Amino acid sequence: MSEINLKEPLLQVQNLVQHFPISRSFTVKAVNGVSFYIRPGETYGLVGESGSGKTTIGRSVIRLYNPTGGQMLFQGQDITGKLDGKTREMLRKDMQMIFQDPMASLNPRKKVEDIIGEGLEIHHIGASKQERQALIGDMLKKVGLSPEHAARYPHQFSGGQRQRVGIARALIMNPKLIIADECISALDVSIQAQVVNLMRDIQEETHCAYLFIAHDLSMVKYISDRIGVLHLGYMVESGTKEEIFSNPVHPYTKSLLSAIPHPNPEVEKRRKAITYDYASSGLDYAAGTEHNVGGTHTVLGTDEDIRRWQKQ
Amino acid sequence: MSEAKVVGNPSANKKILDIKNLDISFQTNAGTIHAIRGVNLDLCKGETVAIVGESGSGKSVTMKAVMGLLDSNATVNSGEILYTYTDEKGQEATVDLLKLPKKQLRQNFNGQRIAMVFQDPMTSLDPTMTIGKQIMESMFLHLQMDKEAAKARALELLELVGIPDAEKRFKNYPHQLSGGMRQRVVIAIALSANPDILICDEPTTALDVTIQARILELIMEIQQKMGLSVVYITHDLGVVAKVADYVDVMYAGKIVEVGNVNEIFFEPKHPYTWGLLSAMPDLETDDDRLYSIPGSPPNLLREPKGDAFAARNQFALAIDEKAEPPLFQISPTHWAATWLLHPDAPKVEMPPELVARLARARKEAEKYL
Numbered sequence: 001m002s003e004i005n006l007k008e009p010l011l012q013v014q015n016l017v018q019h020f021p022i023s024r025s026f027t028v029k030a031v032n033g034v035s036f037y038i039r040p041g042e043t044y045g046l047v048g049e050s051g052s053g054k055t056t057i058g059r060s061v062i063r064l065y066n067p068t069g070g071q072m073l074f075q076g077q078d079i080t081g082k083l084d085g086k087t088r089e090m091l092r093k094d095m096q097m098i099f100q101d102p103m104a105s106l107n108p109r110k111k112v113e114d115i116i117g118e119g120l121e122i123h124h125i126g127a128s129k130q131e132r133q134a135l136i137g138d139m140l141k142k143v144g145l146s147p148e149h150a151a152r153y154p155h156q157f158s159g160g161q162r163q164r165v166g167i168a169r170a171l172i173m174n175p176k177l178i179i180a181d182e183c184i185s186a187l188d189v190s191i192q193a194q195v196v197n198l199m200r201d202i203q204e205e206t207h208c209a210y211l212f213i214a215h216d217l218s219m220v221k222y223i224s225d226r227i228g229v230l231h232l233g234y235m236v237e238s239g240t241k242e243e244i245f246s247n248p249v250h251p252y253t254k255s256l257l258s259a260i261p262h263p264n265p266e267v268e269k270r271r272k273a274i275t276y277d278y279a280s281s282g283l284d285y286a287a288g289t290e291h292n293v294g295g296t297h298t299v300l301g302t303d304e305d306i307r308r309w310q311k312q
Numbered sequence: 313m314s315e316a317k318v319v320g321n322p323s324a325n326k327k328i329l330d331i332k333n334l335d336i337s338f339q340t341n342a343g344t345i346h347a348i349r350g351v352n353l354d355l356c357k358g359e360t361v362a363i364v365g366e367s368g369s370g371k372s373v374t375m376k377a378v379m380g381l382l383d384s385n386a387t388v389n390s391g392e393i394l395y396t397y398t399d400e401k402g403q404e405a406t407v408d409l410l411k412l413p414k415k416q417l418r419q420n421f422n423g424q425r426i427a428m429v430f431q432d433p434m435t436s437l438d439p440t441m442t443i444g445k446q447i448m449e450s451m452f453l454h455l456q457m458d459k460e461a462a463k464a465r466a467l468e469l470l471e472l473v474g475i476p477d478a479e480k481r482f483k484n485y486p487h488q489l490s491g492g493m494r495q496r497v498v499i500a501i502a503l504s505a506n507p508d509i510l511i512c513d514e515p516t517t518a519l520d521v522t523i524q525a526r527i528l529e530l531i532m533e534i535q536q537k538m539g540l541s542v543v544y545i546t547h548d549l550g551v552v553a554k555v556a557d558y559v560d561v562m563y564a565g566k567i568v569e570v571g572n573v574n575e576i577f578f579e580p581k582h583p584y585t586w587g588l589l590s591a592m593p594d595l596e597t598d599d600d601r602l603y604s605i606p607g608s609p610p611n612l613l614r615e616p617k618g619d620a621f622a623a624r625n626q627f628a629l630a631i632d633e634k635a636e637p638p639l640f641q642i643s644p645t646h647w648a649a650t651w652l653l654h655p656d657a658p659k660v661e662m663p664p665e666l667v668a669r670l671a672r673a674r675k676e677a678e679k680y681l
Contacts, residue, residue: 049520050491158608159367188366189547193591193604200601215520222593222602245595259521261550263592265573266677268553273525 009037010075010176010209011061017069018053018060030056032233032286033070038177041207045224045241047217047256052230054213058179061211062095075176093123096170100182102162106154113150116140116169123173135172143168143198160191164198171202179211184219196223217260221245226296229253232278234285239297249299249309251283252276325356327396328508328541329378334391336373336382345612347373349565351391355509355541362544362552362573364588365562366609371545374562375511378409379428380417397425397508424454427502431514433494437486443497444482447504454505469500474530492523496530503534510535513545528554549592553577558645561585564610564620570639571646578674580662581648583625590666594673603665619651627652627660 018031031053038044046054060067063079071080079091099105106115116136119125126132137147143164154162163183170178180199184192196219203210214220220227221241228238229252237250248254255276262268278285288301299306336348348370355361363371376382378393393409409417430436438446447469448462457465463482470478473496486494495515502510512531516524532555535542544555552559552573559576561569561584569582580586590603607624610616619625622632629651640653652660661667 049522160608189549190366190587190591190605191608193602194606197601197604217521218593218595218597221595222597255522259525260595261521261525261548261554262676263549263553263577263589263594264673264676265553265556265577266680267673268550270680272529273522275526276522 008040008076009073010040011038011211012073013037013057013061013070014072015070016057016060016067016072018056018065019068030233031060034228034230034233034235035070035290036228036235036238038209038211040176040209041203042225043203043210043212043223045212045214045220045227046230047215047220047227048230049215049256051232053233054230055181056233057230058097058181058211058213062097062179063091089123093119093173094176095179096173096175096177097179097181098163098166098170098183101186102159102166103154105166106162108154110153111150112140112152112154112157112165115154115165116150116172119169119173125173136168139168139172142171142202144194159187160194163187163191163195167195167198167202171206171208174206175208177209177211179213181213182215185214185216192219199223217256229256232285234288234300235290236285236300237298239295243295243297247297249293249297249306250301251281251309252278325358327354328357329353329355329543330394330396331374331378332392332394334374334377334393335389336370336377336391337387337389338383339385339387343613346615347386347565347612348377351562351565351567353560353567353570355543357508357541358535358539359557360535360542360544360555361558361560362546362556363560363562364547364549364552366547368609368612369562370565371562372513375428375513375543375545378511379422379426380409380412380414381428395421395426395509423450423502423507424505425507426509426511427505427507428511428513429495429498429502429515432518433491433498434486434518436498437494439486442483442485443489447497447501450501450504466500466504469503470497472503472534473497473500474526475500491519492527495519495523495527499527499531499534503538506538507540509541509543511543511545514547515544516551517546517548524551525554531555549577549588561588564616565612566620566649567639568621568650569648571643571648575643575646578670578677579642579646581642581646581653582650583627583652584621585648586662586666587624590663590669594669596672597669603663619649629657 014035015033016031017033020028020030022028034057046057048054059065061072067080071078074091074095077087079087113136116139117132120132120135126135136150140147140149145161145164184195187195212220212223224241226240227244228235231252237244237253244253248257255274258274285300290298290300291306292298331351331353334348334351338345338347351374365371388410394406395409396404396406399405444466447466451457451462451465467478467482470481475481475493475496516527519527528551531542546552556573558572560567561582563584569585576585580589587605591605593602605624610620618634619632619637622628631651637649637651639647639649641647651657
């Protein structure tokens with residue numbers, strides 16, 4: 001298991017559908033047939049506006065929700081339906097999550113060592129309490145805190161430090177895949193850079209893969225290898241970051257990219273964002289199919305749509 | 313030196329808001345927090361000033377002081393906030409907003425002359441009132457309009473802020489609108505009494521990039537139409553680049569650098585501004601590591617000795633530990649509080665990442681000139 005096979009995807013999501021029935025007549029269709037894969041050690045970025053389903057996908061993958069349809073393979077094992085004990089244990093150990101709000105995701109009544117060590121206890125890692133404490137101390141050092149911090153409570157930390165505790169909690173299980181759900185959005189600009197650097201260092205060291213969910217496109221471009229653009233629960237475009245950023249095909253991607261604020265006053269003052277409105281665009285995402293437009297670059301649309309967009 | 317008034321703009325525009333030497337502290341269980349330590353800031357008619365800084369730097373507190381919205385445990389130790397306006401008789405008057413009785417401030421200034429747009433549109437709207445009613449409320453109060461006139465104007469405002477089907481939306485409740493639409497309603501409410509000054513506290517932080525761009529463009533458009541002066545409080549430098557004429561960079565309750573937007577973005581002088589600019593990746597950033605400002609902001613429970621930024625500053629000099637730097641003037645509009653600008657200071661270069669970044673930015677900007 002420890003061998004890293006670069007050809008075999010670590011996570012394969014096929015046609016994931018996630019619906020939430022609200023009442024007999026109304027269902028929220030959060031995700032409608034999304035497919036993507038993540039290879040070991042790479043970072044896959046999911047971008048899209050709020051309500052596009054990016055968080056839902058992250059939560060379905062880690063099985064906080066029961067997917068309505070589709071198939072997900074993690075390390076070659078099906079993690080879609082009812083999980084048997086063994087698969088569940090594998091999933092809970094090898095896939096971890098870092099949440100958006102570091103204050104809300106840490107139990108205020110627990111000490112940091114108990115928060116980080118909970119997974120160790122559940123999975124019986126470490127023979128004794130001392131051994132576990134040593135592991136926790138090492139982990140705290142790794143994320144840039146000191147082992148003395150272990151006895152403190154979350155409220156005694158600043159926002160950036162709290163997020164480091166969240167990262168330590170995810171990392172202690174030695175996961176193969178970490179789902180980072182807007183994990184830097186709640187932090188200040190100067191702290192964001194610290195956390196992103198930390199995440200990169202850890203990836204280099206442990207070769208874990210990230211599913212990086214964010215709406216800050218310049219950060220996503222910086223950290224990701226490949227990017228998927230979501231809109232209204234459909235994956236409208238996917239490819240390497242170069243493919244997406246230098247040659248966006250789908251009008252939604254174009255509008256999203258045009259809206260990125262540039263920290264450059266001369267440019268920013270003269271630039272107008274391209275607007276895109278699904279209702280008036282005349283597109284029907286449900287009718288579209290995935291088209292490959294070169295390399296790993298895929299776009300959702302009908303044959304005619306793709307031809308038209310590529311001409312532009 | 314440090315007492316020298318920062319003249320925002322030597323141009324003809326009239327100064328309408330002038331904050332002088334503002335100093336505010338908060339009494340808490342843990343002790344006294346000295347949150348604002350001598351802030352000077354001014355705003356001229358029709359211009360946009362952006363206050364940039366990390367959370368806890370005091371940017372929101374400064375503007376809350378202008379609105380008279382400080383929490384009850386706050387004490388204003390010194391300073392004045394001078395607001396110049398044209399009164400009902402058409403005469404120019406100047407008042408110190410800090411000295412005005414609360415009642416008068418609420419009746420004659422808040423909402424009417426100085427309006428504020430808050431960060432989260434869901435919490436700043438009343439969920440039990442239709443949006444039409446909420447927009448008309450301040451017109452009844454401040455402009456003594458009758459219902460018909462108020463409704464006509466409310467519909468006009470809704471159209472101005474780009475809400476289609478104003479007539480229909482008028483009867484909607486906040487929860488029936490999307491985040492972007494809600495923020496438009498909040499802007500409509502802020503504009504309802506024809507204010508002189510609009511204070512936007514992180515107006516787009518809760519919104520998506522696509523909607524963010526639209527809201528900012530909308531505020532700029534309205535600003536031009538109505539000759540508003542706008543103050544933005546934000547930590548997003550992309551927003552600053554888009555909207556601001558002048559930028560004030562705040563750190564630990566002080567303004568550490570002020571200048572016009574091009575000076576701040578192309579020739580920053582303060583190491584903290586360098587850090588802020590480098591920490592945000594642009595689309596061309598492909599360095600192995602992002603430049604980051606080490607450490608975290610100081611706790612203002614303890615009065616920082618010397619330069620508050622020294623502990624996080626890789627370029628700190630020995631004097632930073634002992635004495636607080638005054639504001640040094642770089643150009644008629646550009647000032648920065650760092651000892652690096654003292655004539656006796658050693659010559660220090662910006663981090664190489666930032667040099668490359670600024671060169672890129674300048675090149676990109678040339679395309680547009």
